[in-house]
Amino acid sequence: MLAPNSRLQLANQTPVRADGRYVVYWMLAQRRTRYSFGLQHAIQRARDLDVPLLVVEALSCSYRWASDRMHAFAIQGMGDQRDAFEGSPIEYYPYVEPKEDAGLGLHAALGKEACLYVTDHWPCFHMPKWVAMVASELDVSMEVVDSCGILPVRSVPKAFARAHDFRRQVHRDVYEALQDIPVPSPLEGELPRPFDGFPKGFEKRYPRTDLDEKAIGKLISKLPIDHDVEPVQAAVGGQAEALRRLDTFIDERLPNYLERNKPEVKAASGLSPWLHWGHVSSHEIFKRVADREGWDPSAIEGQKATGKREGWWGMSPESEGFLDELVTWREVCFNTCEMRPKDYGKYEALPDFAKKTLEEHAGDPRPQTYTLDQFERAATHDTLWNAAQNQLRREGVIHNYLRMLWGKKILHWSKTPKEAHRIMVELNNKYGLDGRDPNSWGGIMWTLGRYDRAWGPEREIFGKVRYMTSENTARKIRVKNYIAEYAEAGNQTELFGSS
Ligand SMILES: Cc1cc2nc3c(=O)[nH]c(=O)nc-3n(C[C@H](O)[C@H](O)[C@H](O)COP(=O)(O)OP(=O)(O)OC[C@H]3O[C@@H](n4cnc5c(N)ncnc54)[C@H](O)[C@@H]3O)c2cc1C
CATH class of the missing domain: 3.40.50.620 (HUPs)
Incomplete structure (x- = not known):
């Protein structure tokens, strides 16, 4: 144990x-x-x-x-x-x-x-x-x-610059990593002797928090924290809710996972807030996917590390697509934080090609620019972008695909790429239930070129950094209902009753 x-x-x-x-x-x-x-x-x-x-x-x-x-x-x-x-x-x-x-x-x-x-x-x-x-x-x-994840975060002592290279490393290491998985229910095994008391005066100096709903409501209202960012009604924290959502994901959503870019299809797990707060383990999620497939690690024993996104695990395409996010993408972000503890989230830590090309285009005229405050209030001219920002403010997450667009447009409409970075960090981490996570900096820095390669043709503002537009997104996926659903930030009612 x-x-x-x-x-x-x-x-x-x-x-x-x-x-x-x-x-x-x-x-x-x-x-x-x-x-x-x-x-x-x-x-x-x-x-x-x-x-x-x-x-x-x-x-x-x-x-x-x-x-x-x-x-x-x-x-x-x-x-x-x-x-x-x-x-x-x-x-x-x-x-x-x-x-x-x-x-x-x-x-x-x-x-x-x-x-x-x-x-x-x-x-x-x-x-x-x-x-x-x-x-x-x-x-x-x-x-x-x-x-933190399926691979020990220190298993490879180097920072990976591209997801593709990290994927190959996952292929090399994952069989061995899966030989040691945590115990599903450690409280059901043999336990230590009963606790017999705190140090003298401890409980008086640091009173145990009463977790009763009313008491908590009162406590939260008095804390020196930001009361304007309200609880998300629809997202209840905790492992019980995480497991309920995991059940729904495995039974109802995972079969549609390859269609997760479409906002109208319920396909993604929506588990990022629970993963971020440690309310669910990526091992448990992985195990559930493997069980659904009737899969065990012997399927990949001795298998060559190809770095290929599809076909490597020997699972269905939807499960492989999901594991690529849960293992490769999630854990490359952990790898970066671990190996670059001083600058993982800093603009300066972008790959050289990205810094160079963004710098070369820093003086390009922007079609419009917005301030942090305008972005925060979802007061841009673009209804799709505003809807994504409203979802973040209301629900503490943004639909998977639109989160990429959300970031890319902040780059497009900020005075400088550095300013875009600052705005993304502030909004993502202030409103995201899953914010302040290795994936937060991973996602934000991806928007600016991390884990990616140079793309052509070279464009205004973006240079060689991969670009996205709302118009293209609207052509690829149906966004009408999404825009209608998140036209307003929406008001939150009090979660813990009024006391
Ligand atoms: C600008 C920007 C900001 C982001 N900020 C965050 C953030 O604050 N917190 C956060 O957890 N993710 C963030 N992401 C990554 C990704 O968008 C979310 O992890 C994903 O949308 C969460 O939805 P889900 O749980 O339904 O994912 P699913 O598709 O169900 O995937 C399962 C899990 O895999 C991981 N995952 C999925 N996609 C990615 C990805 N692209 N990169 C890294 N891990 C991934 C997450 O842990 C996710 O919960 C950001 C991406 C961008 C472009």
């Missing part, structure tokens, strides 16, 4: 405290109780040390773009964790930071009596900084476990 070595890292050089009272699992990025190497590793470490396990799931209010929307989604997930741990000897401790910096020192306080700290690896946004900071404050060993 220990996590494989390929997924394990020490965050500090401090030894395990053999006479400590418990192991702590800081559930940081993989916020669920299924298919999690981190949770299963913490359970096994506690059992081996013959001590209880304490699971701490905290939510800071002081990260950039924290809002009612993100908090509601994450806290709904915490409710699922509370239910899953109920009746188990493992102590689950939810902590929503009630005001800025209130949570400072929480881990150091728990660490004083711990044998060991375990947490999740996540290669972007504030996570690496937080883990390093906590590890340096702890006077006990901290182990960091990678449950």
Whole structure:
């Protein structure tokens, strides 16, 4: 049950405290109780040390773009964790930071009596900084476990510039990676001894958050976070909802996956918010697709790595198309964040061809330019673009294909490519339930040429970067209903009732 070595890292050089009272699992990025190497590793470490396990799931209010929307989604997930741990000897401790910096020192306080700290690896946004900071404050060993994707995120020590090359690497490594998959339901196995108490004064200093709906509504309304970005009614956070959506996807949508570019066809999984918050594991999604196909890894044992998008897995075209997104595209974005920790999301980190060509066309006249504020209010002349932006504001996601158009048009209508980058980062991460993810920077940077090659003919503004227009999109796919559906941003009603 220990996590494989390929997924394990020490965050500090401090030894395990053999006479400590418990192991702590800081559930940081993989916020669920299924298919999690981190949770299963913490359970096994506690059992081996013959001590209880304490699971701490905290939510800071002081990260950039924290809002009612993100908090509601994450806290709904915490409710699922509370239910899953109920009746188990493992102590689950939810902590929503009630005001800025209130949570400072929480881990150091728990660490004083711990044998060991375990947490999740996540290669972007504030996570690496937080883990390093906590590890340096702890006077006990901290182990960091990678449950990010199907391949261990550090399995190839280089950054891939193109998805095509990464796909070939996936082909090389995936058979071996699939030999170690996380335990489906670690809480159903043998568990550590029951928890027998927090350090003195801990619960008073860091009160456990009451996850009752009314109490949460009240708490969220008082937090120093962005209250203008409202919760998404239709998207309930948590692993229970993620699994419901996964069922629907496998049974009803996956057969249509090759038609996912059409907004009127329900084909994509829509799982990106749940993947982002760690409410569902890509291993579990992969397993469900494999089961549907009656497939197991022996089908690819010894198979040559071709880098071909189709026909390699030996599954149906729709399942192969889906796995290309879930594994190749998702994980190339993780690879970039991991291997370029300092600049994965910076404009300067674009490939040379893209920077050069965008620079050469930076002075081209724009047919129109909009400011961040105009983009944010969906106040452009283009009804299709406005609809996509309204969907982002209303639902926290954009239809797959239109998200590409959304980004490309921001490049087209911003004063400079750098300004376009800034606007995309701000809007995507402010409104996206799946924002602030390796895929966020992956998608935004793709719009500007990352993972892609130079395209001809060279065009105004875009240069050799792949271009898209609303007119072409409208020719390829039917957008009338989509535009009508998202003509307005729409009002959100309060999610947690009024209290
Ligand atoms: C400008 C721009 C911004 C983007 N911002 C985000 C973001 O903030 N968060 C995010 O998760 N994705 C982002 N993407 C990538 C992609 O658009 C979404 O992952 C996808 O639309 C999510 O829908 P789905 O879950 O139905 O995907 P499905 O088609 O069902 O795919 C399953 C999963 O595979 C992964 N995936 C699918 N397409 C891509 C892709 N092109 N790149 C990387 N991973 C992919 C996602 O994890 C997705 O949930 C962005 C793309 C662009 C062009």
